[in-house]
Amino acid sequence: xxxLMRAHAADAEALTAISxxxxxxxxxxxxxxxxxxxxxxxxxxxxxxxxxxxxxxIYEDDRLIGGVIIAxxxxxxxxxxxxxxxxxxxxxxxxxxxxxxxxxxxxxxxxWRLDTPNWNDRTRHFYARHGxxxxxxxxxxxxxxxxxxxPPRPVL
Numbered sequence: 001x002x003x004l005m006r007a008h009a010a011d012a013e014a015l016t017a018i019s020x021x022x023x024x025x026x027x028x029x030x031x032x033x034x035x036x037x038x039x040x041x042x043x044x045x046x047x048x049x050x051x052x053x054x055x056x057x058i059y060e061d062d063r064l065i066g067g068v069i070i071a072x073x074x075x076x077x078x079x080x081x082x083x084x085x086x087x088x089x090x091x092x093x094x095x096x097x098x099x100x101x102x103x104x105x106x107x108x109x110x111x112w113r114l115d116t117p118n119w120n121d122r123t124r125h126f127y128a129r130h131g132x133x134x135x136x137x138x139x140x141x142x143x144x145x146x147x148x149x150x151p152p153r154p155v156l
Contacts, residue, residue: 005057009047133146
């Protein structure tokens with residue numbers, strides 16, 4: 001069973017190791033070599049993200065298998081900074097389950113934003129399948145996505 005748990009500073013080393021493996025694995029999906037977004041391989045960066053963002057560990061039963069980082073924002077907006085999984089957990093539908101858990105946890109968020117590298121067709125397709133629409137690009141080769149939804153209706 002997939003579930004999310006809020007990350008704590010003590011999780012930083014394990015999350016860094018998983019992040020490192022996950023992003024370095026992108027060489028199998030079009031990246032020119034090992035590497036990832038800023039801080040993907042830094043324990044200190046992970047600690048700062050845990051302290052300053054809404055950072056969750058992704059668990060399959062009791063095993064930590066990835067992370068999801070959500071930037072804090074206004075009352076109805078958030079930015080999905082990262083979603084990453086152990087390489088052996090990728091392409092099993094877990095990412096889709098994670099997004100469904102995120103949407104359920106944040107029902108009043110009506111605008112989600114994210115960026116992903118333009119070379120990464122896999123993530124671009126994944127986000128499009130989950131309601132994100134390309135809204136632009138950055139000069140450094142990132143594709144900007146946005147997902148909008150109506151706020152939930154009040155129960156009468």
